[in-house]
Amino acid sequence: MYAFTYHKAGSVAEAASLAAKHDDGKLLAGGMTLLPTMKQRLAQPSDIIDMGKLDDLRGIEVKDGVVAIKAMTRHVAVATSAEVMKALPALAELAAGIGDPAVRNRGTIGGSVANNDPAADYPAACLALGATIHTNKRAVKADDFFIGLFETALEQGEIITSISFPVPDKANYQKFRNPASRYAIVGVFVAKKGGDVRVAVTGAGDGGVFRQKDFEAALAKDFSAKAIENIKQAEKGLNSDIHADAEYRAHLIGVMARRAVAAAK
Amino acid sequence: MPKVSMTVNGAAVSGDVDSRTLLVQFLRETLRLTGTHVGCDTSQCGCCVVHVNGDAVKSCTALAMSLEGADVRTIEGLANGDQLHPMQEAFRENHGLQCGFCTPGMIMTSVEMVKRKGFNLDEKTIREELEGNLCRCTGYHNIVKAIAAGAQAMGAKA
Numbered sequence: 001m002y003a004f005t006y007h008k009a010g011s012v013a014e015a016a017s018l019a020a021k022h023d024d025g026k027l028l029a030g031g032m033t034l035l036p037t038m039k040q041r042l043a044q045p046s047d048i049i050d051m052g053k054l055d056d057l058r059g060i061e062v063k064d065g066v067v068a069i070k071a072m073t074r075h076v077a078v079a080t081s082a083e084v085m086k087a088l089p090a091l092a093e094l095a096a097g098i099g100d101p102a103v104r105n106r107g108t109i110g111g112s113v114a115n116n117d118p119a120a121d122y123p124a125a126c127l128a129l130g131a132t133i134h135t136n137k138r139a140v141k142a143d144d145f146f147i148g149l150f151e152t153a154l155e156q157g158e159i160i161t162s163i164s165f166p167v168p169d170k171a172n173y174q175k176f177r178n179p180a181s182r183y184a185i186v187g188v189f190v191a192k193k194g195g196d197v198r199v200a201v202t203g204a205g206d207g208g209v210f211r212q213k214d215f216e217a218a219l220a221k222d223f224s225a226k227a228i229e230n231i232k233q234a235e236k237g238l239n240s241d242i243h244a245d246a247e248y249r250a251h252l253i254g255v256m257a258r259r260a261v262a263a264a265k
Numbered sequence: 266m267p268k269v270s271m272t273v274n275g276a277a278v279s280g281d282v283d284s285r286t287l288l289v290q291f292l293r294e295t296l297r298l299t300g301t302h303v304g305c306d307t308s309q310c311g312c313c314v315v316h317v318n319g320d321a322v323k324s325c326t327a328l329a330m331s332l333e334g335a336d337v338r339t340i341e342g343l344a345n346g347d348q349l350h351p352m353q354e355a356f357r358e359n360h361g362l363q364c365g366f367c368t369p370g371m372i373m374t375s376v377e378m379v380k381r382k383g384f385n386l387d388e389k390t391i392r393e394e395l396e397g398n399l400c401r402c403t404g405y406h407n408i409v410k411a412i413a414a415g416a417q418a419m420g421a422k423a
Binding site: 052102 | 267283284285287307311314323326327328330331333374377394396397
């Protein structure tokens with residue numbers, strides 16, 4: 001790890017002003033991605049602004065058909081929240097499938113969403129559920145938030161404070177894990193709310209998480225696995241690597257989407 | 266050099282650290298508590314698992330500075346004097362180890378598993394919960410048996 005100057009933020013405002021002041025600084029949430037990246041010397045932040053003590057950024061509220069999760073809420077809290085399990089079980093299950101128990105004890109929803117790793121789980125939930133990402137400055141719709149690989153609409157000094165998920169009628173997330181790293185080779189989140197169906201795919205796209213609109217249109221007419229059986233996912237724009245080529249990923253997107261539709265509740 | 270203070274195995278400790286110092290380095294190099302192991306150093310293997318405020322955490326992936334004021338428990342803090350913790354005893358009884366390198370992390374993970382999942386752990390739960398702990402010798406069978414037995418023993422003691 002390269003040397004950096006460590007700051008412990010006492011408030012969101014302080015974290016934001018430190019982040020704005022240090023162009024090459026990085027905000028530290030749970031550290032489950034940032035610290036390994038720094039250890040491999042793939043990142044060299046000049047300053048680390050630790051948000052670990054911002055306890056007012058932790059908490060879950062389910063009210064008026066919306067699940068609102070504050071940014072520093074750990075995965076374990078989402079996975080085991082009785083309220084989330086009741087209102088939006090697909091989200092609790094997604095959280096329960098991130099990393100391993102020790103990772104879920106540290107990793108946060110805000111960190112995952114802000115990092116926008118192309119194989120992360122939460123971005124798929126945000127996109128499929130039509131979530132709103134609240135920051136210290138504004139509210140951004142998920143559709144406008146995820147820009148590309150590790151890239152979001154967040155500006156320097158802008159910090160995610162909470163994410164609100166409208167509760168759908170039905171939803172489910174299915175992930176095909178890399179057998180070694182356990183990250184998603186393909187993950188598909190399907191959500192139905194009234195006549196609107198949204199399908200978000202993580203792990204596969206060369207630009208990160210994306211919506212599968214052909215599936216969405218077919219599922220809006222007939223919400224069944226059969227409805228998307230014959231829709232071919234294009235290979236263009238999908239990752240090809242040592243773990244899975246684009247053809248295989250395209251195939252898996254269909255399989256995971258059909259499983260998610262069948263399991264949606 | 267910045268200074269960090271925390272409670273480790275019930276004792277107040279502090280030390281001067283570089284801002285880069287990881288919790289596992291603070292434990293092993295500053296405090297000389299070498300029971301916590303570094304296996305992969307990439308948060309995969311779980312050999313470095315300790316408890317931070319009661320939660321299992323990979324100490325290779327946490328900055329010591331972040332844990333100012335935390336209550337940390339390591340494998341050295343589990344036994345009561347000469348009397349092994351029930352989970353340690355269960356690993357011994359069930360031969361839940363071969364080379365022993367992963368064992369401190371396995372045991373710390375197991376104790377926290379019992380805290381979250383209760384004293385009656387079935388094989389499926391144990392195997393799922395061990396996702397973040399790798400053992401390159403045993404094939405896991407005896408580890409799984411040891412954890413089930415250790416959880417029962419912790420229940421009998423509670």
